[in-house]
Amino acid sequence: MSSLKVESLVCEYRTNPLGIDVRNPRIGWKLVSERRGTVQKAYRIQVAGPGEDFANLVWDSGRVESERSNLLAYEGPMLQPRTRYYYRVQVWDHFERESDWSAVAWWETALFSADEWQANWITPDSEAIDPQAAPVFMLCKEFTLKQPIRLARIYATAAGVYELYISGEKAGDELLAPGWTSYHKRHQYQTYDVTAQLKVGYNQIGVLLGNGWYKGQLTGFDNYTNLYGDIRACLIQLHILYEDGTEEVVVSDATWSSSTSPITLSEIYDGETYDARLEKEGWGQAGYDVGSNWSGTEIIDLPYTSLVAQENSPTRVIETIFPQSLIRTPSGETLLDMGQNMVGRIRMTLQAPAGTVIRLQHAEVLDKEGNFYTGNLRKAKQLVEYIAKGGGTESYAPHFTFQGFRYVKVEGFPGQENGLPLDAFAGEVIHSDMEPTGWFECSHPLVNQLQSNIVWGQRGNFLDLPTDCPQRDERLGWTGDAQVFIRTAAFNYHVGPFFTKWLRDLKADQGADGGVPVVVPDVITKKPVSESEAEMLSAAAWGDAAVICPWTLYLCYGDERLLADQYDSMKAWISYIRSQGDREYLWNTGFHYGDWLGLDAKENSYIGATPKDLIATAFYAHSTRLVRDAAVVLGKAEDVRAYSELLGRVIAAFREEFVTPAGRLAAPTQTAHVLALKFQLVEGNVRKRIAHDLNELVVQNEYHLTTGFVGTPYLCLVLSDNGYHETAVKLFLQESYPSWLYSITKGATTIWEHWDGIKPDGSFWSDDMNSYNHYAYGAIGDWMYRYIAGLDMDETVPGYRRICVYPRFAGSELTSAKATLLTPYGKAESAWHIEDNNILVQVVVPANSSAEVILPGAELEEVREGDRMVTASEGIHSARRSEEGVRISVGSGTYQFTYSMK
Template structure:
């Protein structure tokens, strides 16, 4: 057997690297491939799974041996071995064979571990703080207590001591909360998750986390400690904020279980039960919207270590486990991923210091301070400044975004909150003893830890800033769910925002697991008659109108998001899992609109939200277009999972006919002659072929009528530049990209944007700030142009007839005055890169194509000029096939590898 250069790398289970605690009983295994050779393919694979590294290396006592499978498949290979039990640790590797039959060495081992698969595996119950005050701690009063006009209670502190009399081989901690929790063992914090367990509809599903805590335990006495926060469960959530059970529950509770395996094979569990003790401590209150108040004088040194005197503590309330499903967290969770140093500090008023972080972000600030005991330092967080240099907070509405720290009076003190988050560019500090140094405040960036997967850069500093703004907006708004804003009293999972941005999101970061989690939330919120909702998770009693009826372009997220995840990651399980929910949605729409025009107002209809033209685009036109789009996507997903899709193909054609009769004129004019009307008609394939060019011309005329500016809102903005480019007007798309006058991306950047604004006119030179009723400076919807930067400017794309980047398209569209552009993307099959530059009429294109894929490459060849690769005529280049040579470009087919092409563009 010959050795292969081809080798498997980047092993994943359920879209994640070495996940700890999963509850998929047939977990899916995937890998990418690497090779220094061109045109490498996988012809076969063999997966081995064992209970430990030694057994895997020796290929003995295997849980599963797939055998040698003749297949090029490397995505979503389902485990097919013996049934996996709760807590089972599985070590696996894969060997592959190349196209000539050469075998690789086994990959480096990867790991996945099962969580608690049976409800009977949970031994304890939900515990909460006992009744009455503890020790000398008194509840907060006055302004601190009455945040948002409602009472906020101190955070409960919970503890339990236990003994271990033998040496520990292995220990796992399973933990969750109704609310938020932070847990420790022997004084050491467990894990790096924050705001755990994340947001779900706690009435339908609660996530738990799994931690390897073997190294934290010791023979003899040990102690478990936990602190709880109200979080989404019992705190203020959404606009028209309520608490005290208005949404989910009235007080936070903990559920935890420590499973210990001794070296001699014996096992023991420590669970949340009536033996725990409770108190309150230095956290006077902690709320996602209000912020946190912390009195360091109330700290209890050693409270979470063995031997602490807890006679003044109280018992706990205990509730049964209940019937709500407990599920293993399927994504990466929320973490603090970066620190940002303050760039400047000013004093607009006496004793008021404003720190400029240089970047709008989400998370909190770490405070460093020295002073006398009892000194209260207050931090308020804001995205913008008033003209006088004070912080602008009107757009926060009722969200206070305020953290208060009371010093204990020791040497240097360091504080950061636990159970809150803020959206901010500026931190106002008052009460600081003396003059605060620049490093008194450090920003802590917090978001769902979706791994970075892509990057884009070009020769335009403004466009690079736009890409940075898009990524920062994604980081700030992907916090357990895809939220709509991170600062004001809302922070809801608006479905329209998510579907508009999901493709851009998937290029910037690996969001497969993140959206798999959120699609479970989407189905949890679906109404009994099939409607997907406007916000997910659903908050009943939140003051939002008709949220059981999904609005056009919002409810359609229930189709568009799983389709995008399927296309991007080759994930058919998300389609199978939610297929029935999708078909219920389609039936719901059809029953309400038998004439195939989506005119029945089933709930909200936001139209092209926040378009500078207002409601100029007919709402029923947009609604009908989205319904047709849904039908097309469901038809494709049906075929992908072996279901009958012909009915949905027919539905698409019938809606298309109805759309044309109702909204399209014989000369290709659409609806009210708006940019967004043309964009959705063209993007969603709703026009007859003979009218597409005419409609595109009308679109360009509509842009010219706005002095070559866009007028699209949330719905149209992401499709605008791709539609123009596909229709042969890349110069118009670039003109919109490069604009720096209102409305444009460049205008926001010129006026200080470091994230994407909610609205084009969030601040204008003529009018200042928009209405504080709705004016977020950290949204992501209008950043959906990021997809165009990757797919069209850099030219890194996927064949629309495939999924998971099995067939790649490299087709850059140089223009807009750019001298170069580059994108890299870590696809599920490996890294793809496209980098081009122009000097004079010389066009250079370097690409990387991962093994086991093919690519169609378009190289400019103006005037029929020849193309070279690696210094040779392309006809003689290894691994390159010329498909056709046209007047302005060559179309090439390549296998995997690194290629360097040279062509010609018009001067």
């Protein structure tokens, strides 16, 4: 057996993806080697058709001399729809070792064109069932299988949300399918393997069909409905391949039956009502007689050209947690405390007489007196009602809604006056099924809780798209929140497919003038808008998500194809900005959110004191720089020249407008200084002065911040990069308001929208806008991984092909830190520990990667790796003294560096 192995094969970021419509899918793998400095020299990919024995070889790349092992495109003959392809990989390394073939992996194509749809969009007969009726619809179709089958696939979607059942058993574990996209332009469908659920003889397909985002209540500012359409519908196409090779297709059409369901109300914001007495026993099972209580269906005209196969990971129940305690409030309410602000649903099990009504209401916090508090939900009810059918044990969880909550008020549960049985309730945590990829921990318990809060905030708000909050009547894909958090998001989870899907919706909803909606999918322009709302359709730092997000994904995953796909959208955003200002190189017109929720705002204002035109022009420069950099990657020489020239002019205009002749910023705010430094708008002595002034602003404010959504993500990064890391650490570890750790001292288990969502005296910020699960300020996680633990990348070699390890030590409150990241090449790690001025730094570099390690405060002759002098250790390419400390270049492997800090 070779000690060089190929493992963890993925196709389009995913393991064995079922139902993709990518014509040239990309393949990646990881090398496993016990030998330091392992680098791939060549690879070979084989792709085969039906059968895992590779007898039906479709494509053989042959031996390709390349170190690449990530996102390599299939280059064989045109793929066929509805076909499973198997693939395997073999590699050679620079030690002249040859690996065995990897384990076999696969991908399966879905439908490639609208012409392949034979099914019809159907909805209940409108003469029998009101299309606007509140109850969730039930649709079903019975069919007969005449002989044993080899395989069966269903391709399905809905105008609304749906669940699919085969003979009474749910197909797949996806929730809230088909997810939320810009439906008129991009409408996802799902693929289900139902081979094991079908049997010879009678079978039945059943569908539950709810409003969801398609036609339910959205944008709670005015509870507008029917944003994408006023009729729910489903589209179902079942392909059956019999053992004898013949095929049969069962489709949705006018022969299906329909009825209303026991779910009498289901809305994203309001919750769900389920009357178990209305259950239709045997529905969905073979032989069920629809009878006279059922109606027919009718075909409606909805498009097929907008249909795309599932692009991101589906929404699922990811974890189950249980109530930690039972609370009796001063006002007499009975509450479950889940111990964690979560997003999902409660599943309850009970025995009760028929007609018993159990009500579950969900909230995030308790008020100052310890009572149940729902004021911050605004119009969202977050209410689940269950009406028991009686006669035995019943179990229920909502189908087409989700709640953001820590506390659950329970009313009507049998025997409640004597206390609630905690084991009758379970919290099912729901979000997009992203792979966890990053872990951070350190010696400070409050910081570890902060990391937990950041992760839980991401989980709660990454439910099919990056939402602003999961509890109140909003839950929209705010672009500003997404762009400030995306780098942190990519540490905690693999967000490649998640953001790929969302960015395609951003591009679809981008205006003809290049303007980018402030929320994606764009629901603001889907409803009648006032003149003031129309001005809010694009804004600096929000619309810049069109540029920042694809560039960040390119850095984190090396995804050049996504960068190319989004490039026109990126350019269009710059064109939009360029057309806005009354001076070509300044953006000084239009509506802007500014430094949203900045603490230096005027009384009764949400917008911080930093001039909005300074912020807008700074982002103008930043996005122009990133588009220029993208043009370099994509080999667009003319664009490189044009955007380089534009960048120079915007920077010159910024300096002329906002920097005094003496080298000070005209705006004396923390955020203004942060943006000027982070976006490289000043240089030389002016940069040094502005960095000094920023440090003074923080110190003079007793190591507290005044920044909002725009300045906060970069504040500690800028301080650390400009020689003030000690200030950044003191600011970061601040526990009094305003600070990251303040909310933790008040019991937070997720990130708050406001620094003082709960004030020191226990009172609240205004009900109007006070989410306790709002991930934007969790962007500090990026700095925690990269600067505290010291795990970063060389951005000139994207995707962590070359890792940078540079832990920054400051103060005595942090004595250890560790960051682990599953990169496209494998596990990378930076961990350090200080004891009595002796420092241990452990570094893990995955095979086919390398790293630059900086040991601050070290002397070259004193650094040891393991039991050897660093210069004599295997895997060390070079070691030298530098301004920062000792700089060491290493190949793959695990290293332990020890030294005494000077």
